[in-house]
Amino acid sequence: MAGTSGFLSNGPVPWMDDTEMNNLYRDLELGTVMTLFYSKKSQRPERRTFQVKLETRTIIWTRSTDKIEGEIDIREIKEIRPGQKSRDFERYVEDSAVRLDNFCFVILYGTEFRLKSLSLAATSDEEMSMWVKGLKWLRDDTLKSPTPLQIERWLRKQFYAADRNREDRISYKDLKNMLSQVNYKVPNMRFIKDKLPDSETRNGDVTFSQFAQLYRNLMFDAQKNVSADILCAPIALPLLRSPAEAHFIPHLCDFQSFLVECQKELWASDNNKVQEFMFSYLKDPLREVEDPYFHPEEFLTYLFSKENTIWDSSLDMVCAENMNNPLSHYWISSSHNTYLTGDQFASESSLEAYARCLRMGCRCIELDCWDGPDSMPVIYHGHTLTTKIKFNDVLNTIKDHAFVTSEYPIILSIEDHCSIVQQRNMATQFKKVFGDMLLTKAVDMAADGLPSPNQLKKKILIKHKKLAEGSAYEEVPTATPYSENDISNSIKNGILYLEDPINHVKTGAPDGSFLVRESETFVGDYTLSFW
Known part of the structure; x- marks a missing residue:
């Protein structure tokens, strides 16, 4: 290194x-x-x-x-x-x-x-x-x-954590415990002593330079068995030997040959660019010369580093010229049960989950809305032990974080279980909180397809099922009290299901009815029978 x-x-x-x-x-x-x-x-x-x-x-x-x-x-x-x-x-x-x-x-x-x-x-x-x-x-x-610099910082962090007395050295016992913490099993103390470089130690302790060399030895041993067929380049063959046998030092011309012939890197045909890359990767002033070189373990580290990723980093940024097609022409980064921080049964619902998803670039998020107190919905995974969060708090969180990472539109996927009264309150809050960001009118009345992402920049879209055309429904009176355990008079996708108070049969489902009975197993709960 x-x-x-x-x-x-x-x-x-x-x-x-x-x-x-x-x-x-x-x-x-x-x-x-x-x-x-x-x-x-x-x-x-x-x-x-x-x-x-x-x-x-x-x-x-x-x-x-x-x-x-x-x-x-x-x-x-x-x-x-x-x-x-x-x-x-x-x-x-x-x-x-x-x-x-x-x-x-x-x-x-x-x-x-x-x-x-x-x-x-x-x-x-x-x-x-x-x-x-x-x-x-x-x-x-x-x-x-660069990866070598990140590795050195990590090594120093681990070493200083073990060097509790700040003496610039640690004991073999501390070293053994540290390796165990990073999932490297050490059979005995003799193993560590054999792997350490042949330099003098003070009172049997290990200095940072020895610790860093031990890391390189362990990593090199782990990587030297990589198949030569995978590496495929002549430059790699000598590096697959043990450190004692690896005398080959890849210089500028060798590394350039590897990049061009094996990696097929077009930019590497320019000798100056390869030299600049080696300077920035190594960060070693002593090797900022006309013919820089890698140590064998550094080259192996490069093969597994972020600098050798197959991903083209130029694609990290969205090209605006490519965002003029209809919205349906794109894969959209989406989130299911966005509000949950864990499982779907008993985990916490969190505003931070919405903020995190939006800041990670997610453009379609889900809101599971259920009747709540004070005529305003709550969001949670219905009929489970997941915690509830306020609908208005979620809207304000979305507003604060929607376009921090990307200006492209946000789609709110609404899973609606609310009464008509609370749905109307939801609509009012959508307009009040989002204002002009909320898309309420067609972007282009004459268009044959959906608008493009560029046309919808900084807009919030609502995805929600409409009432079936011509369908009849009854409104729940505004005076109906809210109860966390009340599952009667429930609404699914805008269609009200009516309950027979005698036989507890709910009707209105397009694929038939289902029977709701008091559960014999779970007292106070219900059993649903479908046919």
């Missing part, structure tokens, strides 16, 4: 000159004291010192100088929201003992769909801006960093 520094960047930032960037780095490293709002209700907000460790690209917070209370890998940050937009803040809105200023922001992070949140209150607008601006740039820069 190249001897890289954890402080290296990937290039200039358009909105930040070198002086401003260096000052921002210095301030984030020095850290500031901010108020942390915990996710647990039992914990009150407390002041903590927050710092950025540039060498490992992590945020840490401490109660004192000796103990790190928590940390976040900057690579895992998905969003940084200014304002008090988290549950951690909401529970203190009416608490006079807690002061909520306008200097709050939320860091959303994690590797799973359901993100974790870190809710913070700075002491001034300047301090909040420094953190929001600095973290956004650091996140983008970190994710764009």
Whole structure:
């Protein structure tokens, strides 16, 4: 691996000159004291010192100088929201003992769909801006960093986590435990000693350079058995041997030959472009020469890296010229049961699930609407233990996040189980919350097909089944009380099903009737019989 520094960047930032960037780095490293709002209700907000460790690209917070209370890998940050937009803040809105200023922001992070949140209150607008601006740039820069640099940062993070006494060395026992945590089974201590480089150790401890070399040895051993038929290029054959036998060092001309002949990379026909790529990938000033080269393990790492992906990155951006066909000509990124954060039986329904889907680029989301209190629907997975969220809250969340990632239209797929009264209230709220964003008229009356995505930019469409033409229905009186357990007088897709109060037979379904009886197994519930 190249001897890289954890402080290296990937290039200039358009909105930040070198002086401003260096000052921002210095301030984030020095850290500031901010108020942390915990996710647990039992914990009150407390002041903590927050710092950025540039060498490992992590945020840490401490109660004192000796103990790190928590940390976040900057690579895992998905969003940084200014304002008090988290549950951690909401529970203190009416608490006079807690002061909520306008200097709050939320860091959303994690590797799973359901993100974790870190809710913070700075002491001034300047301090909040420094953190929001600095973290956004650091996140983008970190994710764009070349693979060798990302590996070194990760190695340092793991090493420092084991080096609890900050002595720049760890014991064999600590190393063995660390490898177990990353799913690498170590049979015994002898195995580790055999894999370590033949350099002197202090008191039987392992330094970072030895730790990094151990990583390379383990990874090289795992990759050296890759089939030569897959690699297919002469350059790869010597690299499949053990480190002791791998004397072949791929230089610029060798790497260029591999890219052109094996990978069929058209851009690699330009020698200067290949050289520039090697410079940016290796980030090693000592090899920024006319004829740069890879170490064998670096070349193998490249084969499995994001830089060698089969995906054409130019296709990451949607070409506007290709978005003029009817909407039905496109695959649309869609979400089912958008509101759920887990299973369909007992998981939590969450506004954050809608925000997450929209910010991930989803353009079609689902709203399962059921009669709720105060004549307004709730959204949840009906007749289950999933929690309920308010219809109006969902609409406001959609409005806030709909077009952050993409300007192309949002389709709201409505699964409607509401009474006619509450459906009318839904329609009123759609117009009130979305305003001009809501598509209520045809874009082109003379058009033969659907409008194009370009014609529908920043528009919200509602997908909902209409009442069957000429169908009769009864309205539920507005005075009908709401009950969570009441499944009578239910409506499906706009058609009212009437219940016989004596035989409990519901009719109106186009494919026949079904019988509803009190359940003998589940007291207080119902059994449905179909025929």
